[in-house]
Amino acid sequence: MTAYQRDVKTRQTDVNPVITVRPEDPLQAAASGDERHRILDAAGRLLERGFHLFACDHPDSTRCACGRSCDAKQRGKHPAGRWKELATNSLVTLGSQMTSLRNVAVACGPSALVVIDEDVPGALEAYASEAGEEIPNTFRTETGKGTHFYFSAPEERLGNGLGQLRGRGIDVRGVGGYVIAPGSRHQSGRIYEASDWKRPVAQLPTWLEEALRASPMPNSGLIRADAGTAARAEYGGDLWRLVLQVLTVDMETESRHGRLHWAACRAAEDIAAGYYDERQARQALAAAGVDVGLDERDARDYVRRALRWGRDHMGAVA
Ligand SMILES: [Zn+2]
Structure with missing residues (x-):
């Protein structure tokens, strides 16, 4: 012992x-x-x-x-x-x-x-x-x-x-x-x-x-076909484009949070237009944030706040 x-x-x-x-x-x-x-x-x-x-x-x-x-x-x-x-x-x-x-x-x-x-x-x-x-x-x-x-x-x-x-x-x-x-x-x-x-x-x-590490590498400049297909199958037509934008963030020139913020603002517009709902956007964007290396809780909180910011700043408060 x-x-x-x-x-x-x-x-x-x-x-x-x-x-x-x-x-x-x-x-x-x-x-x-x-x-x-x-x-x-x-x-x-x-x-x-x-x-x-x-x-x-x-x-x-x-x-x-x-x-x-x-x-x-x-x-x-x-x-x-x-x-x-x-x-x-x-x-x-x-x-x-x-x-x-x-x-x-x-x-x-x-x-x-x-x-x-x-x-x-x-x-x-x-x-x-x-x-x-x-x-x-x-x-x-x-x-x-x-x-x-x-x-x-x-x-x-x-x-x-x-x-x-x-x-x-x-x-x-x-x-x-x-x-x-x-x-x-x-x-x-x-x-x-x-x-x-x-x-x-x-x-x-x-x-x-x-x-596990095989998500698209930053700075690769390439959108991996399988990541695109998986995101499309999982999130549907309008949301997957935003997910891909997050997955292919170029960390040399911009931050992951910055790219997530941009995607959440576009998503807020799509939600207001009725293409998908906020829950779907939250899940998809937070998962993409995790895929580019953010902590899960950080990604979830950040996306939730960014979606709210996007919604408020386009004057379409639900
Ligand atoms: Zn509980």
């Missing part, structure tokens, strides 16, 4: 008073006690691996941990506060975030992880076999609808951009992203299960890293 493990073991006893429940129904109390125990037990193992964790919503708690009135489909995933500040490698600190029933999430950036999150079962396997490659034997979690594949991040940072994996039922979580940890409960009632706790996290294989 390493000093760190001993430390974790000692600290575990400290955590118990923090997570004491005072329920009215003893049966529910026992059930919720088991639930907490399973979630914290899994969290302890993840902390030993050096992962950074934080508390998030649990679908059985009365209201969403984010403080808003989220509907059933959104439950179980929202952080219980500013997650980048909450993320910790200390069991005591994590325990102090879990004074009521909570799930746990893994902050990928500080944990030095890239996690492939399948929305469609078998999606990564399908991509790998097309590329003539094999998915390395790595730590993974079965989720409500697919698998989370954990990889250790390469030295050069990888965000949440999808590169060639876009449109394949796959999400990527790197710097600026998080995934719900094994032990937690999905809103469908299923538990996120680690497939094998003994399995180490493998290095992100080169073929996968290259696929």
Whole structure:
């Protein structure tokens, strides 16, 4: 047993008073006690691996941990506060975030992880076999609808951009992203299960890293045909042109934010003209911002504000 493990073991006893429940129904109390125990037990193992964790919503708690009135489909995933500040490698600190029933999430950036999150079962396997490659034997979690594949991040940072994996039922979580940890409960009632706790996290294989970095390179001066086709299929005729403008930003001469701002102003005009709605524009432009390397939250906030600015400055306030 390493000093760190001993430390974790000692600290575990400290955590118990923090997570004491005072329920009215003893049966529910026992059930919720088991639930907490399973979630914290899994969290302890993840902390030993050096992962950074934080508390998030649990679908059985009365209201969403984010403080808003989220509907059933959104439950179980929202952080219980500013997650980048909450993320910790200390069991005591994590325990102090879990004074009521909570799930746990893994902050990928500080944990030095890239996690492939399948929305469609078998999606990564399908991509790998097309590329003539094999998915390395790595730590993974079965989720409500697919698998989370954990990889250790390469030295050069990888965000949440999808590169060639876009449109394949796959999400990527790197710097600026998080995934719900094994032990937690999905809103469908299923538990996120680690497939094998003994399995180490493998290095992100080169073929996968290259696929993730394969968004159009700044200054290449070329619009890659497949990026164009994917954006067109995903966002439709009018929006894809704006998405492409963002994807092909020339960082030598202008900023990504500047190009996003320009695209959002054009989108605001299109929205007013009824070509598509604001939600579609927000999603498409934020995804394009992530593809050119912006942090997901930054891209989303920036696009939302830029769309509002565009709308207000064309005198068409909705
Ligand atoms: Zn919420």
